[in-house]
Amino acid sequence: MGRVRLEDAHSDTLAWLFKPWEAHGLGAHFLREFVAATGQRLPSGRVRFVETRKKITRAGERIDIEVRGDGWVLAIENKLDHVETPGQTDGYAQHYEVSQLPNEITLGIFLTRDGSSANADTFFKPMSYRTLRLTLDNQKPNGTSEATQVLRWFSDHIRRNLEL
Numbered sequence: 310m311g312r313v314r315l316e317d318a319h320s321d322t323l324a325w326l327f328k329p330w331e332a333h334g335l336g337a338h339f340l341r342e343f344v345a346a347t348g349q350r351l352p353s354g355r356v357r358f359v360e361t362r363k364k365i366t367r368a369g370e371r372i373d374i375e376v377r378g379d380g381w382v383l384a385i386e387n388k389l390d391h392v393e394t395p396g397q398t399d400g401y402a403q404h405y406e407v408s409q410l411p412n413e414i415t416l417g418i419f420l421t422r423d424g425s426s427a428n429a430d431t432f433f434k435p436m437s438y439r440t441l442r443l444t445l446d447n448q449k450p451n452g453t454s455e456a457t458q459v460l461r462w463f464s465d466h467i468r469r470n471l472e473l
Contacts, residue, residue: 316389317362320373322463323385324361326445327376333460334451339444340376344383346444347434349416354379365404372401381414386433388421389471393428402432423473442467 329337337356344351356378363375374385384405386398398419405415417434419427424437445464450457 316373316387316391319389320361320385320387323387323441324359324374326460327356327359327374329356332453333456334453335448335460336451339448340383342444342447343436343441344416344418346440347418347436349418349434351383351416352378352381352414354381365408366400370397370400370404380412381416382409384415384417384433386417386419386427388419390422396428398427398429398433402429405432422471437473438467438471439473442472 325331326333326335327340327343329335329340333339340356341351356376359374359376361374362371364370365372365375372384373387374383376383376385382405384401386393386401398417402417405417409415415432417427417429417432418436419425419430419433420436420438420441422438424435424440426435427433442464445460445467448460450460
């Protein structure tokens with residue numbers, strides 16, 4: 310990727326992987342396994358959209374990745390090297406609790422190099438980049454050979470540059 314520590318590039322790559330309709334050939338399987346790796350379960354139902362750096366508060370705060378499906382929302386805060394700012398995940402969790410629709414399930418994941426916990430640890434479940442890589446390595450893509458190569462490169466990049 311040429312951007313070893315650029316958080317937005319990693320979020321964009323993950324957002325691509327979360328879109329079942331993309332050429333990577335993983336369908337929704339990777340997204341479901343990614344969530345399962347944190348001990349949570351993504352409800353059934355299709356993925357409706359995936360957005361990166363989505364503005365979620367009037368103050369302009371942005372969650373790194375938001376995935377919306379039929380009756381569910383997944384919020385992912387991605388931290389490569391930066392630490393959580395005071396009140397950041399607490400504010401995000403409060404936003405999702407207030408904006409949650411009836412019968413809608415909202416899940417949160419705090420993705421860091423070492424799998425550390427967020428301040429809002431009851432909402433955001435921790436995940437390390439190593440767990441992300443292991444989840445990615447367990448996938449059986451049905452996409453093009455080029456897409457399969459991109460998945461391999463991303464996995465190798467995580468192993469070499471981001472795992473602690």
